Amino acid sequence: MKYSVVVVDDHYLLSQAIGGMVQGFEKFDVLYLCKNGQELLDKLKEPNNIPDIVLMDIKMPILNGIETTEIINKEYPNLKVLALSIEEDEYTILKMLRAGARGYLLKDTKKEILEEALTKVIEEGSYYTNNVSKILTDSHENDVRTEIKDRELEFIKLACTEMNYREIADIMCCSYKTVEGYRDSLYRKLGIKNRIGLVLFAIHHNLFTP
Amino acid sequence: MKYSVVVVDDHYLLSQAIGGMVQGFEKFDVLYLCKNGQELLDKLKEPNNIPDIVLMDIKMPILNGIETTEIINKEYPNLKVLALSIEEDEYTILKMLRAGARGYLLKDTKKEILEEALTKVIEEGSYYTNNVSKILTDSHENDVRTEIKDRELEFIKLACTEMNYREIADIMCCSYKTVEGYRDSLYRKLGIKNRIGLVLFAIHHNLFTP
DNA sequence: CATATACTGGGGGAAACCCCCTAATCTTTA
DNA sequence: TAAAGATTAGGGGGTTTCCCCCAGTATATG
Numbered sequence: 001m002k003y004s005v006v007v008v009d010d011h012y013l014l015s016q017a018i019g020g021m022v023q024g025f026e027k028f029d030v031l032y033l034c035k036n037g038q039e040l041l042d043k044l045k046e047p048n049n050i051p052d053i054v055l056m057d058i059k060m061p062i063l064n065g066i067e068t069t070e071i072i073n074k075e076y077p078n079l080k081v082l083a084l085s086i087e088e089d090e091y092t093i094l095k096m097l098r099a100g101a102r103g104y105l106l107k108d109t110k111k112e113i114l115e116e117a118l119t120k121v122i123e124e125g126s127y128y129t130n131n132v133s134k135i136l137t138d139s140h141e142n143d144v145r146t147e148i149k150d151r152e153l154e155f156i157k158l159a160c161t162e163m164n165y166r167e168i169a170d171i172m173c174c175s176y177k178t179v180e181g182y183r184d185s186l187y188r189k190l191g192i193k194n195r196i197g198l199v200l201f202a203i204h205h206n207l208f209t210p
Numbered sequence: 211m212k213y214s215v216v217v218v219d220d221h222y223l224l225s226q227a228i229g230g231m232v233q234g235f236e237k238f239d240v241l242y243l244c245k246n247g248q249e250l251l252d253k254l255k256e257p258n259n260i261p262d263i264v265l266m267d268i269k270m271p272i273l274n275g276i277e278t279t280e281i282i283n284k285e286y287p288n289l290k291v292l293a294l295s296i297e298e299d300e301y302t303i304l305k306m307l308r309a310g311a312r313g314y315l316l317k318d319t320k321k322e323i324l325e326e327a328l329t330k331v332i333e334e335g336s337y338y339t340n341n342v343s344k345i346l347t348d349s350h351e352n353d354v355r356t357e358i359k360d361r362e363l364e365f366i367k368l369a370c371t372e373m374n375y376r377e378i379a380d381i382m383c384c385s386y387k388t389v390e391g392y393r394d395s396l397y398r399k400l401g402i403k404n405r406i407g408l409v410l411f412a413i414h415h416n417l418f419t420p
Numbered sequence: 421c422a423t424a425t426a427c428t429g430g431g432g433g434a435a436a437c438c439c440c441c442t443a444a445t446c447t448t449t450a
Numbered sequence: 451t452a453a454a455g456a457t458t459a460g461g462g463g464g465t466t467t468c469c470c471c472c473a474g475t476a477t478a479t480g
Contacts (some may be wrong), residue, residue: 004225006441011316011320012318013320014227014228016231016299016320017227017231018223018227020230021226038463063412072444106221108224110223110226116354126404151457151458160410161406162403162410164436165437166436174457174458175459175460177458177459177461178457179458180437182457184439193372194437194466196371196405196409197372199406200371200420203413210414309437374465376466384427384429385428386430387428387429388429391429393425394470403468404436
């Protein structure tokens with residue numbers, strides 16, 4: 001009896017290729033492929049379509065891997081998710097693991113590691129590569145990010161546009177001075193000097209995708 | 211006699227998976243895999259290592275796909291390159307085709323298209339998907355980008371940092387007023403209002419990678 | 421040769437941005 | 451209940467950016 005696998009990746013050729021690779025593994029069969037999280041959730045409604053494990057990309061249109069994993073962990077707590085992504089920033093990895101992923105593989109691992117990770121996740125419940133466990137233990141960079149308040153995060157996203165602070169204040173329904181307050185507090189916390197620095201920070205930490 | 215293929219992609223699992231897929235094609239054999247352009251060029255020095263076609267990613271460390279393709283077209287003009295990338299902005303596609311790629315596939319095509327493209331490139335010399343040929347004919351957005359002078363491009367890259375214009379002037383070895391001139395001319399040409407707009411433009415057009 | 425058209429610089433003023441300060445609410449937590 | 455902190459908002463002033471104006475030189479281009 002083989003374990004069933006579903007591959008979720010918006011780049012179809014890649015999910016086909018990875019699906020083909022998994023199909024070649026001794027203990028695994030590919031059940032089907034999905035192009036995004038929504039497609040997967042729709043499929044799962046049919047009980048026959050529930051696999052043993054989902055191999056999930058993160059950046060996807062409509063419903064991304066993190067949101068999808070959260071939903072899966074609520075609705076199908078026995079369904080295991082293994083993340084497979086190119087995103088290597090600590091915060092994304094942490095978010096994915098907190099969402100309930102049982103492991104996190106980068107797309108430049110090897111075939112053998114993928115096979116081992118799939119096996120370990122199914123048989124032991126989880127699989128962590130060295131770099132991922134290191135991030136789990138000493139995640140310093142994360143500190144600075146959790147310090148960002150909700151309202152500040154809202155501001156950051158608007159600061160990554162051509163709007164000036166007065167226009168941002170209008171959208172956030174607060175005064176110009178309040179917006180200046182968010183900015184000043186962020187500049188201090190993040191050690192940046194100007195709005196360009198803020199945009200770069202937002203991009204590097206996946207708060208904003210250009 | 212099968213055609214030989216080399217896959218160049220920095221994400222090793224993906225090149226393995228795509229290599230496996232290609233290996234399954236009737237008329238093709240995978241010769242070897244590479245993690246970047248430099249690795250490929252090193253390999254090609256050995257005549258036995260020259261394949262019939264190279265399947266090349268674009269974004270790679272050390273030597274990217276565009277630079278690599280340019281070199282290949284000079285040194286090995288008979289070696290065909292087929293681009294396979296997730297980059298879908300017009301300028302990157304154009305640059306890759308001008309560098310000498312015989313076709314450009316997005317990573318969300320299908321297995322059958324990949325097989326067809328490989329075959330057509332080898333047997334007929336080129337393969338263009340609909341979207342790519344459309345870009346080749348009516349590329350308007352490109353106009354604005356070719357209007358950017360060398361010195362302005364240099365400025366753009368520096369504007370995508372936390373430096374202020376005085377510091378940028380120092381690095382560019384010109385006066386503060388000259389830098390302001392570059393900025394003003396770019397703002398007019400690109401229809402943007404402030405430096406954030408310039409950074410976003412640079413990112414969207416791959417002039418700057420955060 | 422004359423006429424564009426970069427490329428380079430400069431003046432000046434208005435607007436935006438940056439950075440320090442204070443302080444009133446309101447919620448959370450010890 | 452008192453302390454801590456989040457959220458809001460304002461004063462004041464220095465710096466930077468933005469957006470006009472102008473003009474010399476150098477290099478093509480007709």
